[in-house]
Amino acid sequence: MxxxxxxxxxxxxxxxxxxxxxxxxxxxxxxxxxxxxxxxxxxxxxxxxxxxxxxxxxxxxxxxxxxxxxxxxxxxxxxxxxxxxxxxxxxxxxDEESEAQHAEDELAVQIASSIEFLPSQCKKIFLLAYQDNLTYSEIATTLSLSKNTVKTQMGIAYKILRTQLKSFVFSLFYFFNLKKC
Incomplete structure (x- = not known):
């Protein structure tokens, strides 16, 4: 954009x-x-x-x-x-950042960007788990949802994030394998 x-x-x-x-x-x-x-x-x-x-x-x-x-x-x-x-x-x-630390930082930025692609309810649930470290039961209570709904939404979140991050993780893997050669 x-x-x-x-x-x-x-x-x-x-x-x-x-x-x-x-x-x-x-x-x-x-x-x-x-x-x-x-x-x-x-x-x-x-x-x-x-x-x-x-x-x-x-x-x-x-x-x-x-x-x-x-x-x-x-x-x-x-x-x-x-x-x-x-x-x-x-x-x-x-000391300068190591390449591994830089890659970890880039992954964190990519995860944060990918979270933006989650549907709003899914994003809210994921952030409560990821950012606030709440359990599924705590999230369910906080949002007045069933624990199964929270589990389902977290599954959706992980699926979307895996898809969003797949190419980035592959690029990192490829980069570090080239560095070893």
Missing amino acids: NVSLENVKAFELFFKRNYHLSCLVALRYVKSPEVAEDIVQETFLYLWQKRAELKITRNLKSYLLNAVKNRSINYLQRERQFDELTDSGFLVSF
């Missing part, structure tokens, strides 16, 4: 459709909902303020998710630097 950064209404709709997903991506890294929301809001603000200068040649949603991921990583590095500076009196340099 190509969204014009110049059109206010289109950008507002883009914001509403991608805010939650962006927060999930940031939360994967920073582990604090408040910090994740700040990072996402800063990213959207940056996109809006720099809209005339940005030349996005690919999907805006992909650009957004990568920007959120990078800002989250930068936040963590700044926090670590501050902690190390105060703990030891000097700044310690950071």
Whole structure:
């Protein structure tokens, strides 16, 4: 979906459709909902303020998710630097992310993106299980559903996610096998 950064209404709709997903991506890294929301809001603000200068040649949603991921990583590095500076009196340099960690991060972004393809009730149930760590019984009680309905919806969610992530996982497998050669 190509969204014009110049059109206010289109950008507002883009914001509403991608805010939650962006927060999930940031939360994967920073582990604090408040910090994740700040990072996402800063990213959207940056996109809006720099809209005339940005030349996005690919999907805006992909650009957004990568920007959120990078800002989250930068936040963590700044926090670590501050902690190390105060703990030891000097700044310690950071090693680059390993390829395996990068692949894991990319998979997390892909999972977050794939969750958006779930039907609304299925998505709600999946997020309660995945994000809030609720059991099927707890989800059933929370949403006033039967436990079997929750099981069925989770089955649907896993089937859709497997389909959505199949090509991505295959690409990772192919990439790491090439690296071994």
